[in-house]
Amino acid sequence: MSVVISCGEPAGVGPEVAAKAWAALAAEIALTWIGDPRHLPAGTPVREVSAPVSAPSPDALPVLARDFGPPAVPGTPNPAHAPGVVAAIEEGVALVRSGAASALCTAPIHKAALIDGAAFAYPGHTEFLAALAGVERVVMMLACDALKVVPATIHIPLAEVPEALTADLLSETIRITAASLTRDFGVARPRIAVAGLNPHAGEAGKIGGEELAVMIPALEALRGEGLDVTGPLPADTMFHAAARSRYDAAVCAYHDQALIPIKTIDFAGGVNVTLGLPFVRTSPDHGTAFDIAGRGVADPTSMIAALRMAAAMAAARARRPR
Numbered sequence: 001m002s003v004v005i006s007c008g009e010p011a012g013v014g015p016e017v018a019a020k021a022w023a024a025l026a027a028e029i030a031l032t033w034i035g036d037p038r039h040l041p042a043g044t045p046v047r048e049v050s051a052p053v054s055a056p057s058p059d060a061l062p063v064l065a066r067d068f069g070p071p072a073v074p075g076t077p078n079p080a081h082a083p084g085v086v087a088a089i090e091e092g093v094a095l096v097r098s099g100a101a102s103a104l105c106t107a108p109i110h111k112a113a114l115i116d117g118a119a120f121a122y123p124g125h126t127e128f129l130a131a132l133a134g135v136e137r138v139v140m141m142l143a144c145d146a147l148k149v150v151p152a153t154i155h156i157p158l159a160e161v162p163e164a165l166t167a168d169l170l171s172e173t174i175r176i177t178a179a180s181l182t183r184d185f186g187v188a189r190p191r192i193a194v195a196g197l198n199p200h201a202g203e204a205g206k207i208g209g210e211e212l213a214v215m216i217p218a219l220e221a222l223r224g225e226g227l228d229v230t231g232p233l234p235a236d237t238m239f240h241a242a243a244r245s246r247y248d249a250a251v252c253a254y255h256d257q258a259l260i261p262i263k264t265i266d267f268a269g270g271v272n273v274t275l276g277l278p279f280v281r282t283s284p285d286h287g288t289a290f291d292i293a294g295r296g297v298a299d300p301t302s303m304i305a306a307l308r309m310a311a312a313m314a315a316a317r318a319r320r321p322r
């Protein structure tokens with residue numbers, strides 16, 4: 001399987017964790033990095049290529065070299081780089097859609113830097129990739145060995161969550177999650193737990209009405225379709241080890257309800273994966289980490305896990321085409 005890596009924000013830790021991950025996986029996965037090679041850590045062995053490689057390259061990191069103009073200053077994004085960062089994602093998508101690569105792994109972007117420098121119209125990769133693929137609804141999943149979580153609403157202000165959390169959104173999110181658990185992760189009959197929006201999942205309507213009005217009817221309808229769905233559950237007690245053993249994925253009402261438990265349990269090993277796209281996309285669970293960029297101390301574990309997951313998902317899809 002060949003995986004292309006979009007460079008992400010040059011002022012962040014993305015180039016560093018990509019170079020370190022390549023060093024760790026050089027004999028295991030065919031990796032190709034898209035970006036300006038001057039943004040890679042000094043001393044990274046580079047081999048410029050004109051197309052993604054199809055075999056592992058243990059001696060040098062294959063690079064689709066693109067000129068971003070000014071050099072990168074660690075920790076300080078340059079608006080002049082933003083168009084190149086966006087173009088690298090677009091190129092990665094084009095390569096996986098054409099079949100030139102098997103999967104895309106995106107290094108972290110700095111959303112504000114892209115909005116300022118490239119009038120980026122999306123709050124994250126997830127929404128941008130959906131637009132590039134022409135898909136109306138995609139699902140963000142963060143996965144580690146101990147837990148898989150899905151925020152039903154993603155990058156929106158907390159104040160907008162109750163209105164955005166419709167029965168249609170919840171139902172589609174759960175259907176996409178269940179289908180991907182089977183297709184990409186080999187779970188024959190996925191068990192999905194759903195977190196309530198309100199404290200104590202609404203306490204039978206005494207602490208918020210969304211569970212009774214929206215969530216419970218939606219989950220009952222999904223059970224009628226044959227899906228194994230439990231909830232809405234009180235979110236505070238569904239992430240300890242015994243609770244986690246009862247489901248394959250937790251669908252949550254909003255971003256932090258889903259991402260706090262997984263980034264607490266396994267920040268180093270978590271992977272962000274987009275479900276519902278016509279291609280495989282993963283990413284590390286961390287961001288640009290400007291506070292440590294350029295110091296050589298960034299932990300590549302999440303990037304390594306993201307690359308391994310991308311290759312494994314691409315292999316699973318090759319074995320199990322839709």
Ligand SMILES: NC(=O)c1ccc[n+]([C@@H]2O[C@H](COP(=O)([O-])OP(=O)(O)OC[C@H]3O[C@@H](n4cnc5c(N)ncnc54)[C@H](O)[C@@H]3O)[C@@H](O)[C@H]2O)c1
Binds near residue numbers: 013108125289292298
């Ligand atoms: N996949 C993505 O593109 C992605 C994911 C998450 C956040 N982001 C973006 O990144 C930017 C910064 O986000 P943030 O500050 O909330 O989170 P962050 O993950 O960048 O940093 C949070 C903390 O974790 C540390 N950290 C992060 N990655 C690390 C690594 N590999 N090794 C060691 N320590 C690491 C940082 O030093 C910092 O202290 C924001 O613009 C955010 O939107 C992008």
Ligand SMILES: N[C@H](C(=O)O)[C@H](O)COP(=O)(O)O
Binds near residue numbers: 286
């Ligand atoms: N919500 C993600 C996280 O905090 O890990 C992150 O912002 C990445 O989102 P995209 O994959 O949409 O860029």
